[in-house]
Amino acid sequence: MTAIWFDPVVEQLDEKARRRFWSKVSPPDANGCRFWTGSLSTGGYGQFWLGPRWPVGQFYPAHRMMLLIATEGAPAPDMLACHRCPARRRDCVWHVRWGTVRENRRDRLRDGTYGWKLTPEQVCEIVAHLCERKLSRKEIAARYGVHRSRIGHIAQGRAWGILFEDRPDA
Ligand SMILES: [Zn+2]
CATH class of the missing domain: 3.90.75 (Homing Intron 3 (I-Ppo) Encoded Endonuclease; Chain A)
Known part of the structure; x- marks a missing residue:
């Protein structure tokens, strides 16, 4: 490529x-x-x-x-x-x-390694929420059912790392 x-x-x-x-x-x-x-x-x-x-x-x-x-x-x-x-x-x-994010998700579904709470797409949505600044981190965390620290990690620009770590063994 x-x-x-x-x-x-x-x-x-x-x-x-x-x-x-x-x-x-x-x-x-x-x-x-x-x-x-x-x-x-x-x-x-x-x-x-x-x-x-x-x-x-x-x-x-x-x-x-x-x-x-x-x-x-x-x-x-x-x-x-x-x-x-x-x-x-x-x-x-x-x-x-x-x-792409979509291909990554498809691989995970196929491999049955879809165990984490946040999907890559949800992480992208969270990044969008953080950019819009309409919701607080606490509100975003509540909406996605995760701990606020996870939103903090995403906010710190570690989103790609989190996306990768969402793939436990694939
Ligand atoms: Zn190998």
Whole structure:
């Protein structure tokens, strides 16, 4: 897929950062899987630190970073790193492709991994509510039946990470 939109993160991916990224990816196993050997988020997903130096910078989902490195950008700003591993290993960072929110959801339904309260579409709706500023975070949390801290995470710009972590094992 041709990259037509350049994620600003790509500009931070210099030679040193790329070498560091690949040093955390295992060689392929019999299934062709390549696993993340670096640090994990609290949700159990691979994460990659990018920034000048601690604490300036942030963690990015390793699966998304893999696609950004592979394609030098995302096809569109709202594309997600969809994970479909034949071994269903969530630490596999090789079996990923760009997909829409809809495709991501369809994969999850098919794989029967639809266990979390918020769907990617709901997260997008919440982002829209936050932008409109008509409802308070408390009201949004009540409407979606989640804790207010979750709305806070989304408000802090961690929406994409949350979207990814909503896929427990796919
Ligand atoms: Zn795999």
